[in-house]
Each structure stands twice: as structure tokens, then as C-alpha cells.
Amino acid sequence: xxxxxxxxxxxxxxxxxxxxxxxxxxxxxxxxxxxxxxxxxxxxxxxxxxxxxxxxxxxxxxxxxxxxxxxxxxxxxxxxxxxxxxxxxxxxxxxxxxxxxxxxxxxxxxxxxxxxxxxxxxxxxxxxxxxxxxxxxxxxxxxxxxxxxxxxxxxxxxxxxxxxxxxxxxxxxxxxxxxxxxxxxxxxxxxxxxxxxxxxxxxxxxxxxxxxxxxxxxxxxxxxxxxxxxxxxxxxxxxxxxxxxxxxxxxxxxxxxxxxxxxxxxxxxxxxxxxxxxxxxxxxxxxxxxxxxxxxxxxxxxxxxxxxxxxxxxxxxxxxxxxxxxxxxxxxxxxxxxxxxxxxxxxxxx
Amino acid sequence: xxxxxxxxxxxxxxxxxxxxxxxxxxxxxxxxxxxxxxxxxxxxxxxxxxxxxxxxxxxxxxxxxxxxxxxxxxxxxxxxxxxxxxxxxxxxxxxxxxxxxxxxxxxxxxxxxxxxxxxxxxxxxxxxxxxxxxxxxxxxxxxxxxxxxxxxxxxxxxxxxxxxxxxxxxxxxxxxxxxxxxxxxxxxxxxxxxxxxxxxxxxxxxxxxxxxxxxxxxxxxxxxxxxxxxxxxxxxxxxxxxxxxxxxxxxxxxxxxxxxxxxxxxxxxxxxxxxxxxxxxxxxxxxxxxxxxxxxxxxxxxxxxxxxxxxxxxxxxxxxxxxxxxxxxxxxxxxxxxxxxxxxxxxxxxxxxxxxxxxxxxxxxxxxxxxxxxxxxxxxxxxxxxxxxxxxxxxxxxxxxxxxxxxxxxxxxxxxxxxxxxxxxxxxxxxxxxxxxxxxxxxxxxxxxxxxxxxxxxxxxxxxxxxxxxxxxxxxxxxxxxxxxxxxxxxxxxxxxxxxxxxxxxx
Numbered sequence: 105x106x107x108x109x110x111x112x113x114x115x116x117x118x119x120x121x122x123x124x125x126x127x128x129x130x131x132x133x134x135x136x137x138x139x140x141x142x143x144x145x146x147x148x149x150x151x152x153x154x155x156x157x158x159x160x161x162x163x164x165x166x167x168x169x170x171x172x173x174x175x176x177x178x179x180x181x182x183x184x185x186x187x188x189x190x191x192x193x194x195x196x197x198x199x200x201x202x203x204x205x206x207x208x209x210x211x212x213x214x215x216x217x218x219x220x221x222x223x224x225x226x227x228x229x230x231x232x233x234x235x236x237x238x239x240x241x242x243x244x245x246x247x248x249x250x251x252x253x254x255x256x257x258x259x260x261x262x263x264x265x266x267x268x269x270x271x272x273x274x275x276x277x278x279x280x281x282x283x284x285x286x287x288x289x290x291x292x293x294x295x296x297x298x299x300x301x302x303x304x305x306x307x308x309x310x311x312x313x314x315x316x317x318x319x320x321x322x323x324x325x326x327x328x329x330x331x332x333x334x335x336x337x338x339x340x341x342x343x344x345x346x347x348x349x350x351x352x353x354x355x356x357x358x359x360x361x362x363x364x365x366x367x368x369x370x371x372x373x374x375x376x377x378x379x380x381x382x383x384x385x386x387x388x389x390x391x392x393x394x395x396x397x398x399x400x401x402x403x404x405x406x407x408x409x410x411x412x413x414x415x416x417x418x419x420x421x422x423x424x425x426x427x428x429x430x431x432x433x434x435x436x437x438x439x440x441x442x443x444x445x446x447x448x449x450x451x452x453x454x
Numbered sequence: 455x456x457x458x459x460x461x462x463x464x465x466x467x468x469x470x471x472x473x474x475x476x477x478x479x480x481x482x483x484x485x486x487x488x489x490x491x492x493x494x495x496x497x498x499x500x501x502x503x504x505x506x507x508x509x510x511x512x513x514x515x516x517x518x519x520x521x522x523x524x525x526x527x528x529x530x531x532x533x534x535x536x537x538x539x540x541x542x543x544x545x546x547x548x549x550x551x552x553x554x555x556x557x558x559x560x561x562x563x564x565x566x567x568x569x570x571x572x573x574x575x576x577x578x579x580x581x582x583x584x585x586x587x588x589x590x591x592x593x594x595x596x597x598x599x600x601x602x603x604x605x606x607x608x609x610x611x612x613x614x615x616x617x618x619x620x621x622x623x624x625x626x627x628x629x630x631x632x633x634x635x636x637x638x639x640x641x642x643x644x645x646x647x648x649x650x651x652x653x654x655x656x657x658x659x660x661x662x663x664x665x666x667x668x669x670x671x672x673x674x675x676x677x678x679x680x681x682x683x684x685x686x687x688x689x690x691x692x693x694x695x696x697x698x699x700x701x702x703x704x705x706x707x708x709x710x711x712x713x714x715x716x717x718x719x720x721x722x723x724x725x726x727x728x729x730x731x732x733x734x735x736x737x738x739x740x741x742x743x744x745x746x747x748x749x750x751x752x753x754x755x756x757x758x759x760x761x762x763x764x765x766x767x768x769x770x771x772x773x774x775x776x777x778x779x780x781x782x783x784x785x786x787x788x789x790x791x792x793x794x795x796x797x798x799x800x801x802x803x804x805x806x807x808x809x810x811x812x813x814x815x816x817x818x819x820x821x822x823x824x825x826x827x828x829x830x831x832x833x834x835x836x837x838x839x840x841x842x843x844x845x846x847x848x849x850x851x852x853x854x855x856x857x858x859x860x861x862x863x864x865x866x867x868x869x870x871x872x873x874x875x876x877x878x879x880x881x882x883x884x885x886x887x888x889x890x891x892x893x894x895x896x897x898x899x900x901x902x903x904x905x906x907x908x909x910x911x912x913x914x915x916x917x918x919x920x921x922x923x924x925x926x927x928x929x930x931x932x933x934x935x936x937x938x939x940x941x942x943x944x945x946x947x948x949x950x951x952x953x954x955x956x957x958x959x960x961x
Contacts, residue, residue, distance in 0.1 A: 111496045139507050143543055146509070150544050150555070151584060158457040158557050163592050166601035173608040173669060175921075177932040183609050184671040188929045193616055195677040206675045210619040213681055214692050 330370055339366045459558030462551045466514065466538055467558070475540065475547070475561055476568075478512050482519075483545040483565075484572035498542060502526040511548060514538040559589075585643070602669045604918070611638075611917055613666045614673035614928035622927055623698040624676060624683075626913040627705060629925040630898040631659065632666050633915040635949055636824055640730045642667065646713075655682050655705075656712045673928035683708060698900055698911050699760075699829045699945055706731055706759050735759045737823035740865045742816045743802060744793070750806025755820050760827035760945075763790055765848045783828065783854035783946065791818050791863045818865040824953065826860065826894055828946040833906060847906050851942060854899075856935065858948050860892040894948035902944045914938045 122128050155161035176185035193206040199216045333339070338349040340358035349358060458464070482498055485491040499506050500521040508523035515536035520527030527539050528550065537550040545565045546555045566583075573581050587595055604610050611633075615625040631637060640646070641663040651657040658679050665674055684691035687704045713729030727736075739758045744751050763786035767779060780786045793816040796802065801810040832848045861867060897916040902909050913925045914933055922933040 108492050108496050112492060115495065142507070146543060150541075150546055153555060154546070154557055155586065157555075160586050160592060163587060163595045166595065166599040169600045169602045169669065171669065173602070173610050175607050175609050175932060182614065183612055183923060183930045183932055186671060193673075193675060195618075195675045198678050198681040204677075206616045206618055206677070208619050209675070209677050210621050210680060213618075213677070213684065217681070217684060217691060 327370070331367075334367055334370065338363060341366065457557050457559040457562065459547070459561070460549050460552045460556040462537060462549050463547060463556055463558055467560075472561060472564060474514055476564055478514070478540050478542075479545050479565055479568050480571070482512055482542050483540070484568040486568055486571040486575050488575070500524075500526050502529075510542045511539040512542055514540055514547070602667070604667070606918065607921075609671065610669055611667055612923060612930050613670070614930050615925070616673045616675045617927040618675065618677060618680060620696065621676070621680060622911040623696055623701050624680060625927050626698050626900045626911045626925065627702045628662065628676060628679065629913045629915050630702075630900065630945075630947055631705070632662060633898055633917060634734065634825055634947070635897065636734050636953075637730065638663065645730070648712075653682070653685075654712045655679070655686065655708045658682055659709065686711075696909075697833070698902070699762075702827070702945065703759060706735055734824045735827070737819065737826070738821035740818045740820035742818070743796075744814045744816070745802075745804035745806060745811045746813055747809070747811045748804060748807040750804050752805045759823075760829050761787075761790065762829040762831055763787070764831055765850065765852065766831075779850065780852065781850070782852060783830075783858070786828075786830070786852065787860075787863050791816065818867075819860060819863050820865045822860055822864070822892055822950070824950045826858075826948045826950075828854075828948070830944055830946070832902065832942075832944055847902075849942060851940075854896070854939065854943055854946050856896050856939065857951075858894045858896070860894060861890075864892065890954075891952045893951045895951055896938070896946065897949045898945075898947040899938055899941060899943045900945040900947075901941050903942075911944075914941065 123132060152161075155164075175183050177183070180187065182188050194203045195206050195209055196202070197204050197209070197212060197216055199213065204212045335353070338353055338358055340349045340362045353363065459467075480486045481490045482494050485494045498510060498519060500508070500510060501519050503521060503524055503526060505521050505524075508521035510519055510521050511527040512519050513527070513530055513534070513536045515538065516534065518527075518530050518534075518536070519542070520530050520539075522528070522541075527548075531537055531539065531550040539548045539550070540546070541548060541555070545568075547558070547561065548554075549556045569581050569583075573579065602610050613632075615628060617625065641660050644660075646656050646660050648654045648657050662674075662676075662679070683701075683705060686708045690701065690704050710727070710729055710731040713731055714727065736757050736759060738755045739761075741754050741756065742751050743753075763780075763783075765780060765786070780789060793814045795814050796812065798812055800812075802813050803809070804811050804813065830852055899914040901912050901914070903912070904910055910926075914922055914937070915925055916922055920935075922935055922938050924931050924933040924937070
């Protein structure tokens with residue numbers, strides 16, 4: 105190394121000596137420049153030579169595509185020369201893998217992933233719907249006995265269109281109704297409710313009405329399914345609202361004894377007749393409980409009625425279940441009788 | 455395809471292996487260490503005429519350097535029957551029996567590794583190499599010989615996007631991202647390699663680029679993208695989300711986070727993110743708070759992805775009534791970078807004189823991003839005690855130029871006038887500043903039609919230097935520059951005209 109170092113020093117010395125003469129500077133500059141230019145040019149030559157010889161340039165070149173991609177600029181046509189007609193496209197929801205019409209996909213997804221600002225409300229509404237609280241249709245909503253079951257209308261994406269019912273569709277636009285929804289939902293922001301409302305109205309212009317005969321409700325669940333559900337949620341029936349608590353099985357509002365009682369009842373009765381007053385307690389529902397619950401619910405929906413979409417059910421039934429909830433709150437138990445008067449298909453007598 | 459060298463080279467390899475080539479290459483071609491560079495400088499001279507140039511070659515069989523121009527390496531080959539030589543500039547192998555340079559796959563791989571090694575030893579990122587297909591890629595290319603080229607007047611790169619139900623805000627942002635020149639280069643160069651593709655937004659954007667350039671003319675549905683973004687940005691999830699600006703920032707954030715999952719090696723500074731999103735979109739905003747008593751300046755620099763510009767009347771506290779309403783982007787920027795008196799009620803502790811004093815605050819551009827995104831605050835809303843009071847949408851026309859020079863808003867320009875501390879900085883950086891070019895050109899504009907409550911987003915995007923298109927969900931039509939410049943812009947996107955080398959090494 106010392107030898108080479110000496111030689112480097114020698115080179116430097118000679119270079120500096122050479123460059124100290126002004127007449128040499130120009131010569132040196134020119135030579136270095138030409139040297140570099142030659143080198144760069146050789147680089148290009150080698151690149152071409154190599155890619156030609158190894159065949160990679162041919163491979164890259166390929167055959168030009170025959171199809172014309174020329175831009176079209178004429179009125180009434182898009183740049184591709186197509187008439188801009190909105191084709192109804194479908195896409196598969198990445199979450200639930202169902203086929204959904206593209207134009208309502210955002211609406212579907214918002215509910216399907218159930219994690220938006222609306223989600224806890226939506227999830228609880230879904231349970232409320234499924235748990236068949238039918239006692240409070242008075243006032244805003246009338247009975248929908250003659251409606252086609254929502255769970256059957258969503259047959260693999262080709263939905264049967266139903267005329268919009270004023271009570272379900274248009275009424276949602278009214279401010280008053282929105283306010284009621286807001287109260288019922290436990291105070292989520294107003295803009296979200298607007299979003300929800302728009303979603304329903306703008307979807308396909310169709311509102312699927314809820315139906316009391318949905319098979320996927322708690323009462324109609326098999327004992328096995330009920331037990332499965334009770335491994336996920338608290339399940340204690342609230343004294344005030346008569347509803348099923350959907351918090352986690354360690355929820356602080358209810359004691360373990362209460363939970364044991366619920367499960368014991370289930371076992372002793374064989375799960376057939378003792379569930380009369382099970383409701384979802386929307387007020388105590390918490391978002392953090394949502395995921396397990398949603399999974400369970402999705403499973404119900406799939407198993408219980410394979411055609412229903414959890415997302416659609418949430419939007420279609422929101423108004424009705426909310427109203428029910430509101431009335432439960434304001435009038436308490438007195439409503440039980442009116443429910444019976446209405447001749448609900450499902451017995452909920454005390 | 456012949457990257458199997460030649461019979462002569464193969465015979466040589468069979469007898470002596472690749473080691474001779476490797477040694478010559480690592481010392482006298484690429485010089486992968488300081489020692490090697492010294493050796494190259496000292497000993498790479500023609501053994502006959504002592505020249506250092508004239509296409510110097512090294513004999514592969516023995517220690518001999520000879521130039522090609524004067525025929526000294528040929529002479530050596532002939533007399534010694536050493537028919538293989540290595541070109542010392544690029545490392546290619548010349549076979550005198552074939553009379554041509556020959557390429558051997560194995561030796562090419564060795565050479566490639568040595569070039570990387572050399573760049574590393576000089577602390578360069580990597581030497582530039584023109585893309586060449588790997589074996590697998592070449593195979594694929596042969597299987598699919600049709601090529602779609604992005605030539606003039608082609609629709610390749612354009613694609614309509616289906617509205618998924620009030621998702622025009624997303625469609626517009628995606629159109630902008632897809633037509634961001636540097637981002638396009640990144641993705642079309644297949645630079646993103648991902649540990650978990652199924653959940654990665656960057657992978658999805660990469661996929662979108664494939665779709666846009668596929669030649670397919672049918673509009674695309676962005677359902678997977680929407681799902682990914684909603685899954686990763688929980689506060690956006692929900693049908694009601696509608697602000698394109700909010701979506702843009704959230705999307706950049708997710709992309710940035712997912713880039714970090716597949717990190718690019720940054721050896722000099724582990725805290726500085728070098729992901730493609732930061733490289734393109736991140737700038738530095740300097741905030742100078744000046745104490746009105748002692749003139750002490752406290753400076754902070756914060757990264758930004760976009761600049762939000764006020765359109766309403768200027769904050770009254772300054773007392774200058776002549777300020778009026780901005781009518782152009784330049785007005786807005788001028789106002790944005792103006793020193794603002796923070797008012798007599800707001801007293802800030804001065805770090806210099808250690809007392810609470812009235813002060814002025816000024817924002818300036820410390821470092822400009824490659825893509826400058828401007829957000830014209832047409833939807834003004836003030837938040838008072840959790841209650842969001844929305845005001846009217848501001849629909850005044852704000853003119854914006856096709857070419858924008860950001861120089862007047864740079865920190866050194868703006869601060870030079872009013873505080874002396876910065877002048878030192880100016881001299882220090884003087885050299886850099888002389889060459890900095892801060893010109894930008896417009897490449898995308900997002901417009902909003904309608905009111906606060908309901909409305910529709912459309913985008914103008916530039917493709918191929920100067921062609922403009924209007925993207926209205928699934929409908930893509932040709933537009934004129936005049937249409938773009940007279941539109942009521944909401945988000946404006948400018949791309950830097952000249953990119954400087956080594957931008958990332960500075961930090």
C-alpha cells in the first residue's frame with residue numbers, strides 16, 4: 105500500500121506541475137472532456153449492442169396493438185368514442201363477498217363494515233329488528249303485513265323493486281323524523297343521520313319494507329344459536345326497556361348472577377317459550393362490542409335466511425325500529441297491549 | 455436470445471470459473487473499494503503505450519492491459535493466444551475468436567452486483583441503469599407480445615370511474631393521483647414491493663395504474679379502494695363523508711403508512727421518511743414568531759402535504775382595511791405568507807427576552823414539495839363548542855395560473871425584509887438559492903358544483919404535457935385549457951417543472 109501511495113503522490117505531483125502551466129490547462133480540459141464523451145458514447149453503443157444481441161430489445165419491442173386508442177373529441181361521445189350511458193354494473197363487496205349494484209355500493213359498504221359513525225346504531229337496529237319487537241308501530245308507521253319479506257327481496261342482488269312507501273321513505277326526509285331518529289340513536293351527529301337518510305333515498309329509489317316474519321329473530325333461533333349468541337353478549341334483559349343487553353359478557357351493568365339466570369332459563373325452557381320479552385337494549389349498546397356481535401349477526405343472517413343482506417336490512421328497518429324504540433321509551437310497558445291489539449304474528453305476551 | 459456467451463467463453467469458464475472476471479471487474483472496472491480505486495488509478499495504463507484511455511482492455515487470461523484503438527490488446531491476443539479480454543470501462547467481454555463482444559448471463563449478474571457494490575462504497579444510492587427485463591419478465595413479454603404505447607393522442611391512461619353512490623369525491627382524487635406524473639412513473643416502474651398486498655392501499659393504487667393503462671375503455675369501479683380506505687381510516691368510514699380535500703389528505707396518510715410497511719432503505723436518517731408519498735407531496739412550512747419588543751424570532755418548521763388558503767375577508771385584527779378579498783391564487787398565497795399580528799390579547803412568551811409580548815407570526819415555504827396542492831377554503835366552517843356552524847359556500851372566482859412560480863413565497867424571500875436573523879441564513883444558503891428553480895405547472899384541478907349540502911365533484915386532469923380532460927365519474931371528455939383556468943377551482947395541483955438531483959440527501 106505504501107508503494108501505491110507513493111505512486112499516487114507522484115501522480116498528483118505530476119498533475120499539479122502540469123496544470124501549473126496555464127497553456128496546459130486548456131489542453132487538459134479538452135482531453136478530459138473528450139475522454140468522458142467517448143466513454144459515454146461507448147456506453148450507449150454497448151447498451152444497444154447488448155440488448156440486440158441478447159434479444160431483449162426485440163422482446164421489449166413486441167407487436168404494436170391493432171386496436172385504435174385515438175382520442176375522440178365530438179359532442180355526445182366520451183374520449184373513447186362511447187356513448188356515455190350509465191350501465192348498471194355490479195361489484196363484489198370485499199367485506200361480505202356479495203354482489204352489490206355499483207351505484208349503491210358505498211351505502212352498502214358503510215353498513216357492511218359497520219364501522220362508521222353510524223355503525224353502532226346500525227348494528228343495534230339490526231338486532232332490534234331481529235329480536236322482533238313489534239309492539240310499537242303506532243303513529244308513524246303502520247303494519248306491513250302485506251309487504252314482501254325483506255329477507256326474500258334481496259335475492260342475490262336482483263332486488264324486486266317495491267314502490268316507495270311514504271311512511272318509510274319520504275317521511276325520513278322530514279326534520280322531525282330525523283330528530284326522532286337522533287334521539288333514539290343516542291345522540292350521534294346530525295350530519296350522519298342525513299347521510300343515512302340520503303343513502304336510503306338515493307340507493308335504488310326503493311325502500312324495502314321491514315317484515316315481522318323475518319326468520320332470523322331471536323325467538324325463532326334454535327337453541328344452539330341462542331346459546332352461541334349468549335357466549336358473545338351479556339344477554340340480560342333490561343328491566344326498563346325489556347331488551348336484551350348486547351354488551352360483552354363481562355358488562356358492568358349486569359351481574360354474573362343475572363347472566364347465569366338468563367342462561368339457566370334458556371336451558372330449562374328448551375328455548376321455545378321463555379324469550380317473550382327479549383329486546384335489544386340500544387341505550388347500553390357499545391361500539392366496542394360491535395365486532396363479535398356483528399359476526400354473530402352476519403352468521404345468523406346467512407344461516408337463518410341466506411338471501412338477506414345485513415346492510416340492506418339495516419337501512420330498510422331503521423325508521424321502524426327507531427320509532428319502536430322511541431315509543432318504548434316514552435310510554436314504557438303500556439305499549440304491550442297495543443302490540444297485542446295489532447295482532448302481531450309473533451306472540452310477545454307477558 | 456443469446457446471453458450464454460460463446461463457446462470460447464464457456465470453455466474458459468469451465469476451466470477457470472468466474473473468479474478471474476470477478477477480480478478484474480471489482481478492481482479495474484467498478485472499483486468496489488478505496489483500495490481498488492487507488493489501484494485502478496495507478497495501474498490502468500496500456501502496458502505497451504502507457505495510455506489511460508483509448509478503450510483499455512484487460513486480458514482475461516493473464517495480467518495485461520492494452521488499448522484497443524492502437525491495437526495493443528489485439529496484438530497481445532494474437533501473440534499469446536489469449537482470446538478473451540475485458541473492456542475496462544463497462545466490463546464487457548470481447549472474444550477475439552468470435553470477433554465480437556459476448557454476453558453471458560452469469561457474468562452479467564456478477565457485473566450487476568459489483569456495480570451496486572461500487573455505488574455503495576461511494577455512498578451513492580445506485581447507478582442508473584436502463585430497465586432490462588429479467589428472465590421471468592422476458593418470458594412474460596414473449597408470451598404477450600402486444601404492446602400498447604402511450605403515444606400522442608391516445609386514450610391509454612384515461613379511464614372513467616363509476617360512482618358508487620356519492621363517491622365522486624373519491625373518483626376525483628383518484629384521477630388526480632393517477633395523473634400525478636412522478637407517482638405514475640413510480641408505479642409504472644413497478645417500484646412498490648409489499649409484504650402484505652391484500653391489505654395494502656399502495657398495492658391497490660398500483661393495481662389501479664395497471665387498469666388505467668390496460669387499454670380497457672369501460673369505466674372502473676373503485677369498490678376495493680373505498681373498502682381499504684374506510685378500513686384504514688375509521689373516521690372516514692360512512693356514507694356521509696363527502697369532502698374531497700379530507701379524503702385526499704386521508705388517502706395520502708394511508709399510502710404513507712403503507713409505504714412505511716415496505717421501507718426503502720434510508721441509511722443517513724432513520725427518522726426521515728423517504729417513501730414515495732413523502733418524496734412527492736411533503737414540503738416544509740416555516741413559521742416565524744417575532745417578538746415585537748426585542749425582535750427575537752422563534753422559528754419552527756413543519757411538514758405539510760397541502761396548503762389551505764382562506765378566501766374570506768382577512769382576519770380583522772391587523773387593522774388594514776384595504777386587504778379586501780383575494781381574487782387570485784397569488785393573492786391567496788401572498789396573504790398566506792404575510793406577517794400577521796397576533797393581536798394585543800394574545801401574548802406569547804418570547805424565548806429571547808423571556809417575557810410575554812405581542813408578536814407577529816409569518817408562514818413561509820422552507821422546502822417546496824414536488825407536487826404543490828392548494829386547497830381553496832370554499833367551505834368555511836367554524837367550530838364553536840363542538841357545534842359545527844357551517845357558513846355559506848364561497849363561490850367567488852379565484853384565478854389561478856397555468857405556470858406558477860413559488861419563489862416569492864419562499865422563506866428566504868419573504869423573511870429577508872423584516873428580520874435580520876434570516877439574512878445570515880440567506881448568505882449561508884446563497885449557493886443553493888442561485889440555482890433553485892421554483893416553477894410549477896398545473897396538472898389537475900378539482901371543482902365542486904352545488905351547495906354545502908349537496909353537490910358534485912369533477913376533475914380536470916392533464917395528460918401528456920398539454921392535453922386536458924374532464925373527469926366526471928364515468929364520463930371522460932376532452933377539455934380546453936381555457937375551461938380549466940376559468941373553472942371554480944376547489945383543489946389545485948401543481949407539479950414542479952424541474953426536478954433537482956439529490957433532493958433527499960439534503961435532509
